[in-house]
Amino acid sequence: MKFTWFNLMPWPYLPDDFRETNRSVWVDIDQRLFDPAKSHEVYNTYMDLLEYAGTLGFDGIGVNEHHQNGYGIMPSPNIIAAGLARRTKDPAIVVLGNSIALYNPPVRVAEEFAMLDCISGGRLVAGFPVGTSMDTNFCYGQIPSLTREKYQEAHDLIIKAWTTRDPFAFNGRYNKLRHVNIWPRPIQQPHPPVHIPGGGSVETYDFCIDNTYSYSYLSFSGYLRAQALMDGYWRRVEERGAPDKSPYRAGFAQTICVAETDEEAERLYAEHVSYFYNRCLHVYPGFADAPGYRTIKTIQTGALSQYAPPVGGYAQLTWKDLVEGGHVIAGSPETVRQRMEELIKGLHVGNIFCLMHVGNMPADKCMYSTRLFAEKVMPKLRNIFPEYADDTRFWCKPLEHRVTAGALPAAPARAPIPAE
Amino acid sequence: MELKTVQTPHVPVRYITGGAGPALVFLHGAGGITPDDPLLAALAKGHTVYAPLVPGYGDSEECGEIRDMLDFTLHSWDVVAALGLTDPILVGHSMGGMIAAEMAALQPNDVSRLGLIAPAGLWDDDHPIPDLFATLPYEMPALLFHDAEAGAALLTAGRDVTDPGFLQTYLVTNARQLGMAGRILFPIPERGLRQRLYRIRAKTVLVWGDSDRLIPPVYAHAFKKGIAGAELVSIPEAGHMVTLERPQAVADALGRLG
Numbered sequence: 001m002k003f004t005w006f007n008l009m010p011w012p013y014l015p016d017d018f019r020e021t022n023r024s025v026w027v028d029i030d031q032r033l034f035d036p037a038k039s040h041e042v043y044n045t046y047m048d049l050l051e052y053a054g055t056l057g058f059d060g061i062g063v064n065e066h067h068q069n070g071y072g073i074m075p076s077p078n079i080i081a082a083g084l085a086r087r088t089k090d091p092a093i094v095v096l097g098n099s100i101a102l103y104n105p106p107v108r109v110a111e112e113f114a115m116l117d118c119i120s121g122g123r124l125v126a127g128f129p130v131g132t133s134m135d136t137n138f139c140y141g142q143i144p145s146l147t148r149e150k151y152q153e154a155h156d157l158i159i160k161a162w163t164t165r166d167p168f169a170f171n172g173r174y175n176k177l178r179h180v181n182i183w184p185r186p187i188q189q190p191h192p193p194v195h196i197p198g199g200g201s202v203e204t205y206d207f208c209i210d211n212t213y214s215y216s217y218l219s220f221s222g223y224l225r226a227q228a229l230m231d232g233y234w235r236r237v238e239e240r241g242a243p244d245k246s247p248y249r250a251g252f253a254q255t256i257c258v259a260e261t262d263e264e265a266e267r268l269y270a271e272h273v274s275y276f277y278n279r280c281l282h283v284y285p286g287f288a289d290a291p292g293y294r295t296i297k298t299i300q301t302g303a304l305s306q307y308a309p310p311v312g313g314y315a316q317l318t319w320k321d322l323v324e325g326g327h328v329i330a331g332s333p334e335t336v337r338q339r340m341e342e343l344i345k346g347l348h349v350g351n352i353f354c355l356m357h358v359g360n361m362p363a364d365k366c367m368y369s370t371r372l373f374a375e376k377v378m379p380k381l382r383n384i385f386p387e388y389a390d391d392t393r394f395w396c397k398p399l400e401h402r403v404t405a406g407a408l409p410a411a412p413a414r415a416p417i418p419a420e
Numbered sequence: 421m422e423l424k425t426v427q428t429p430h431v432p433v434r435y436i437t438g439g440a441g442p443a444l445v446f447l448h449g450a451g452g453i454t455p456d457d458p459l460l461a462a463l464a465k466g467h468t469v470y471a472p473l474v475p476g477y478g479d480s481e482e483c484g485e486i487r488d489m490l491d492f493t494l495h496s497w498d499v500v501a502a503l504g505l506t507d508p509i510l511v512g513h514s515m516g517g518m519i520a521a522e523m524a525a526l527q528p529n530d531v532s533r534l535g536l537i538a539p540a541g542l543w544d545d546d547h548p549i550p551d552l553f554a555t556l557p558y559e560m561p562a563l564l565f566h567d568a569e570a571g572a573a574l575l576t577a578g579r580d581v582t583d584p585g586f587l588q589t590y591l592v593t594n595a596r597q598l599g600m601a602g603r604i605l606f607p608i609p610e611r612g613l614r615q616r617l618y619r620i621r622a623k624t625v626l627v628w629g630d631s632d633r634l635i636p637p638v639y640a641h642a643f644k645k646g647i648a649g650a651e652l653v654s655i656p657e658a659g660h661m662v663t664l665e666r667p668q669a670v671a672d673a674l675g676r677l678g
Contacts, residue, residue: 027554138554141607145599146487173487286554289591290606292599299591 001344001382002395004060004094004125005053005370006253006353009046009080010071012360013038014279024284025070026134039073045363047080051087052367053356056374059395060092060125062353064197064218065099066132067139071280071359078112085120086405092396093120096195096216096353097127101147102140105175106154110161110182117186121402124188125395127216128155129197130204134283137290145292148203150174162191193394195251195351200229201298205236208249214351214394216251220281223254223343224326230347232301247344247385248394251351254343255328255358258372262331268365269358270319273328276359277317328358333376340377344384351394421455421464426472428498434480435472435503439464442678443508445500446471447516449663450552450601451564452478459513459663462671467509472499474515476600489604489611493522497530509677510622511535513663514635515601518613521643524624525616533677534622536643537670538635538660543610547638553598553606557590566631566659574664617646624650627673629658629665651676 014033015021022030050061063080066072074080081095093116098109117124130136130151137144153172160168160180167181186192194213198204208215215233219226230250237245257273259265322328329339344352356373357366383389421438436455444467446453446460453460453471463469474492475483486495496519500508510531512520517539524531543549550563557575565571580586604611624647628640637654644650653673658665 137607138551143606144553144602145595146603149484284554286551286556286559290553290602291594291597292602292606294591294595296592296595299588299595 001384002059002092002248002351003378003381004062004092004351004353005050005058006062006064006094006096006355007046007050007357008064008066008072008355009043009074010276010280010357010359011073012042012275014070014275014360018279019282022282024287025280025282026066027068027138027284027287029068029070033070034073042073046357047083047087049357049363049366049370050080050084053370053374054084054088054091056371057378058091058354058374060094061088062094062096064096064127065129065135067135069134071276078116081116082119085116085123089402089404091123092125093123094125094195094353095127096125096197096218097129099131099136099140100128100154100158101136101142101151102131103154105177106157107161107177107180107182109154110158111184113158113192114162114182114184114186117188117192118184120398122187122398123396124186124192125195126192127195127197128158133290133293134287137293138287143292144290147293148295159191162186187399188397193396195394200232200301201295202232202236202301203295203297205233206240209237209240209242212393214249214251216253216351216353218253218353220253220255220277220327220355222326222328223252223347226252226347230349234348245348246388246391246393247348247350248388248391250347250349251353252343252347252349253353253355254340255355256336256340256369256373257328257330257356257358258333258336258369258377259330260332260372262335265330265332266319269330269361269369272359272361272365273319273322273330274317274359277322277327280359333372336373337377337380340381341384344381350385350388350391421457421460421469423455423478426499426502428495428502430485430495430498431475431481431483433472433475433499433502434478435470435499436460437468437470439467439469441467443468443470443505445503445505445508445510447496447510447512447519448473448477449514449516450598450605451514451661452597454478457663458667459670462667463511463674465671466675470503470505470508472496472503474597474600476596482596482600486600487603489522492519492604493526496520496523497527506530507532509533509535509674511537511674512539513537514660515540515605515609517541518604518609518611521613521617521620521647522611524622525613525619528619528621531620531622534620534624535627535674535677536624537627537663538629538632538640539626539643540605540609540635541611541613542639542642542646543608544638544642547636549609549635550633551607552634553602563634564659564661566629566657566665571659571661571665574661614642614646617643618648620647623677625673625676626650626652627662627670628652628654629660629662630654630656631658632660632662634660
């Protein structure tokens with residue numbers, strides 16, 4: 001199993017009446033709710049928490065990209081990842097990812113990911129999302145029905161830039177480049193492992209299967225609701241004639257809260273979980289799915305945006321609703337272990353993105369929950385898929401000998417003597 | 421009115437046709453058009469009307485090769501050629517008006533009569549056009565009609581919104597139609613027409629609903645200023661869907677083109 005500790009980086013100061021007084025947490029969220037001076041502490045605490053998780057044995061620490069979004073103050077995940085690459089030594093740096101259709105030209109992503117791979121000593125896991133409709137269409141102005149074509153071209157360009165050792169010309173529809181020749185290039189060969197976040201589109205399944213990329217379902221609605229979607233993916237893996245059904249072909253994001261007992265979990269975390277599910281996910285439905293963003297084939301399979309309003313409209317979700325419904329896995333280490341095992345076996349996923357900082361959770365509670373998970377839950381889940389223990393295709397391959405950041409020699413008192 | 425098909429170099433095109441008299445090509449707006457459209461009926465009294473559907477609209481085939489403004493404009497000229505028409509009266513509503521204006525600017529010698537009904541295509545920072553693509557169905561009538569209540573009835577006529585299959589059909593139709601429209605209208609319905617308007621030589625009639633809240637009448641004046649000799653006919657008590665609210669008044673205004 002591979003466990004990645006993930007921080008969405010929610011803004012923790014949305015007011016209590018946010019839902020009543022604002023139409024959306026995303027796209028046209030009120031600028032005045034963001035306080036730059038307060039964000040100084042928020043950013044640094046969030047990065048500290050990622051670094052902390054990196055010391056506890058998590059396989060990776062993860063960041064992602066959202067724009068104009070109250071629950072994700074990370075428009076550039078690469079900036080955060082660069083800080084983490086310096087301040088951590090062992091965990092994979094999982095950037096999930098860069099919305100490659102938004103970069104002009106996308107060689108920028110090839111370059112920045114290469115830099116991250118080089119600085120971290122080969123610890124990069126590279127994510128290429130299409131990006132949500134809110135980010136890609138409504139914030140960044142991409143034409144919905146051309147987004148996938150542009151994404152595909154960006155992907156082809158990045159992979160070619162990573163794997164071609166001589167300058168080449170790229171005559172794309174959206175990118176015309178006479179001299180592609182990235183400098184630097186990544187440590188990992190032929191290129192860093194690629195994870196593709198998806199939301200149930202069949203085209204994305206095939207894209208992952210054909211390229212040996214890991215398919216990540218980044219849902220907030222938990223593992224019980226993910227069963228049909230992941231079953232569809234595994235059916236497709238079989239239909240498409242993939243050589244194996246390695247669980248590392250898939251990843252899943254799950255909100256997790258651990259305490260000593262189930263009761264303590266509710267007492268400690270209920271308010272923060274409520275903050276996330278009832279305030280942070282308050283997205284104006286008009287932004288959920290620009291017409292043309294989702295393919296006809298995908299709509300016909302019934303996969304709707306997770307940001308579309310639920311049947312029956314929005315309601316205030318309680319702790320009980322969220323825990324029983326599996327949105328959140330919470331409780332004592334034993335409760336969490338049982339439910340995580342159900343999740344991992346049920347969905348057949350080898351990569352877990354642990355959403356352990358939730359909503360407006362303060363650092364101490366987040367550290368408590370994270371440590372309990374790392375010490376009392378994670379070890380018991382490690383070997384669920386022993387037959388795939390040697391499958392390294394979907395994870396990073398760091399250099400064996402990596403430098404320690406900040407390890408300059410003492411400042412020289414006189415001119416250094418040149419080495420012979 | 422009948423629904424027929426004509427082959428063009430990129431894709432077979434469905435078109436609504438009927439009536440008798442001089443040829444008139446009508447290009448529909450982002451909402452699409454059906455054979456029972458009241459404006460087409462009014463125009464068919466004195467014209468042979470041809471109303472081609474943009475690929476992906478109605479039951480017509482989609483076309484991945486039509487991506488940008490030039491593609492839309494040339495495709496529309498391909499349709500006119502495939503229909504065997506020379507210098508038809510060219511009329512467009514909203515998105516169709518944008519395409520018609522582009523056609524007239526691109527090939528000014530091939531269009532002598534142009535009717536633009538609340539066309540898209542210009543942008544004024546002081547009067548931003550609402551984001552149609554982020555507008556929910558229940559918000560549409562107030563944006564599109566002078567009389568929102570009557571407009572809502574028109575929009576939902578013949579549809580069973582309680583049918584469980586309705587949402588999926590609605591989403592597929594939206595993805596096909598507005599997905600295609602988005603290629604020239606998203607996120608801002610402007611693709612450089614302003615700098616080409618001077619090329620239009622056609623006798624031009626602009627028709628605008630006084631209570632158009634999607635593309636407000638201030639845009640009528642921008643078009644009038646940009647197209648030499650253009651006449652503006654304002655229609656009271658009508659919104660952006662002036663074609664549905666006051667079809668006869670629109671047909672009468674277009675009558676000035678001959």
